[in-house]
Amino acid sequence: MGEVDPDTGEFQVLQYAxxxxxxxxxxxxxxxxxxxxxxxxxxxxxxxxxxxxxxGQIMNADPFxxxxxxxxxxxxxxxxxxxxxxxxxxxxxxKGMSQTTIATAAPVIGNAIHDAIGARVRSLPITPxxxxxxxxxxPGKEMKSSIA
Amino acid sequence: MIxxxxxxxxxxxxxxxxxxxxxxxxxxxxGGGTELLILLRHNLVQSDYLIDIKSIPELGSIRCANGTVSxxxxxxxxxxxxxxxxxxxxxxxxxxxxxxxxxxxxxxxxLGGNLCFNDPHSDPATVLLxxxxxxxxxxxxxxxxxxxGSFLTGMYSTALxxxxxxxxxDVPRLPAQFGGSYMRIHRLQxxxxxxxxxxxxxxxxxxxxxxxxxxxxxxxxxLEELEGNLHGAAPAEISKIxxxxxxxxxxxxxxxxxxLGSSEYKLYITGVLLERALHEAVHNATR
Numbered sequence: 001m002g003e004v005d006p007d008t009g010e011f012q013v014l015q016y017a018x019x020x021x022x023x024x025x026x027x028x029x030x031x032x033x034x035x036x037x038x039x040x041x042x043x044x045x046x047x048x049x050x051x052x053x054x055x056g057q058i059m060n061a062d063p064f065x066x067x068x069x070x071x072x073x074x075x076x077x078x079x080x081x082x083x084x085x086x087x088x089x090x091x092x093x094x095k096g097m098s099q100t101t102i103a104t105a106a107p108v109i110g111n112a113i114h115d116a117i118g119a120r121v122r123s124l125p126i127t128p129x130x131x132x133x134x135x136x137x138x139p140g141k142e143m144k145s146s147i148a
Numbered sequence: 149m150i151x152x153x154x155x156x157x158x159x160x161x162x163x164x165x166x167x168x169x170x171x172x173x174x175x176x177x178x179g180g181g182t183e184l185l186i187l188l189r190h191n192l193v194q195s196d197y198l199i200d201i202k203s204i205p206e207l208g209s210i211r212c213a214n215g216t217v218s219x220x221x222x223x224x225x226x227x228x229x230x231x232x233x234x235x236x237x238x239x240x241x242x243x244x245x246x247x248x249x250x251x252x253x254x255x256x257x258x259l260g261g262n263l264c265f266n267d268p269h270s271d272p273a274t275v276l277l278x279x280x281x282x283x284x285x286x287x288x289x290x291x292x293x294x295x296x297g298s299f300l301t302g303m304y305s306t307a308l309x310x311x312x313x314x315x316x317x318d319v320p321r322l323p324a325q326f327g328g329s330y331m332r333i334h335r336l337q338x339x340x341x342x343x344x345x346x347x348x349x350x351x352x353x354x355x356x357x358x359x360x361x362x363x364x365x366x367x368x369x370x371l372e373e374l375e376g377n378l379h380g381a382a383p384a385e386i387s388k389i390x391x392x393x394x395x396x397x398x399x400x401x402x403x404x405x406x407x408l409g410s411s412e413y414k415l416y417i418t419g420v421l422l423e424r425a426l427h428e429a430v431h432n433a434t435r
Binding site: 010059065067132 | 333335336337338407409410412413416417420421424
């Protein structure tokens with residue numbers, strides 16, 4: 001669940017839930033941490049992280065300019081659900097599950113934004129500027145999308 | 149690595165000015181160091197001597213007389229955020245200061261250092277402009293006063309001469325019938341945009357309007373033309389008047405395309421935040 005300010009394009013994740021099929025969790029705390037913080041890493045890809053080049057130089061190769069998710073970007077509530085059917089090829093029926101939540105963050109966030117404002121941002125990271133462009137409020141590379 | 153330098157402890161303002169005069173370009177004033185040490189480390193500034201002014205008592209004090217708060221140049225952002233006098237007399241400044249960078253920087257960085265470095269992406273100057281603040285400057289020929297709008301001359305530059313020291317900033321509180329508001333947007337370490345508004349009302353319409361915008365252009369600026377256009381307007385007309393002034397705002401603010409966004413984006417959110425800040429200021433004025 002997220003919130004978009006349609007005037008400024010600012011976006012905040014309000015609530016986030018992940019579910020994964022682990023086969024069998026070998027270490028509960030590690031598994032849950034992998035899921036949660038994989039999601040946080042995914043927030044980075046979805047909303048912030050981008051290497052910007054100009055004239056062959058990286059313009060943001062330092063933590064001042066290269067934005068990673070910070071505590072204030074995280075929702076108050078993050079939940080994990082793990083399916084354990086013991087049917088994996090690993091020890092005790094486990095499966096590779098760590099950080100599987102990275103890949104799903106961007107599509108989830110993109111869909112949440114679409115659900116909230118009816119506009120699609122089709123490139124990452126999804127910045128406030130791209131959200132405003134998708135809403136047709138400023139010119140930009142993001143085409144104003146037809147509401148699907 | 150920071151190249152070696154000699155640290156000179158100044159015990160008084162005249163002491164600091166004398167050292168500046170003696171050492172010329174080889175010396176830099178060292179307050180909190182949050183900007184200066186980064187510049188030294190990246191070799192963007194070279195300095196053989198740093199003159200530490202933190203232990204000069206008058207530069208670290210916040211004094212209040214006749215409705216004006218005099219803030220010493222070495223007062224930290226954190227002090228301004230938490231000081232009871234500032235919070236009562238200059239709530240808009242306290243609010244802006246509470247949003248500067250992070251708590252480590254606020255505990256270390258000083259208002260004087262922030263203004264003298266004059267990074268375009270900074271919060272305090274925008275609020276201080278709306279307060280019609282004055283910089284008190286000391287040099288070899290004595291003291292002088294400079295209106296903050298004239299002190300902040302451009303990107304990373306001020307009206308300070310090489311042998312001059314910023315002593316304090318005198319900040320008159322907003323007149324009693326005024327309401328104020330400071331709003332900002334930030335994405336990277338430094339703010340993308342900061343907007344300060346102060347208004348008084350007459351018969352439900354805007355009377356005196358003060359507006360300043362920071363971070364969008366090379367320096368924080370008062371928006372005198374827009375202030376004039378808003379004079380006498382009803383709060384419901386704010387949005388329309390801001391829309392009509394977009395062309396002149398663009399010419400005045402000179403937004404550029406950079407990592408923080410395109411110039412179109414910056415101009416657009418400037419309008420949004422100006423409108424929001426004005427409405428909040430109106431709300432605070434009628435409270």
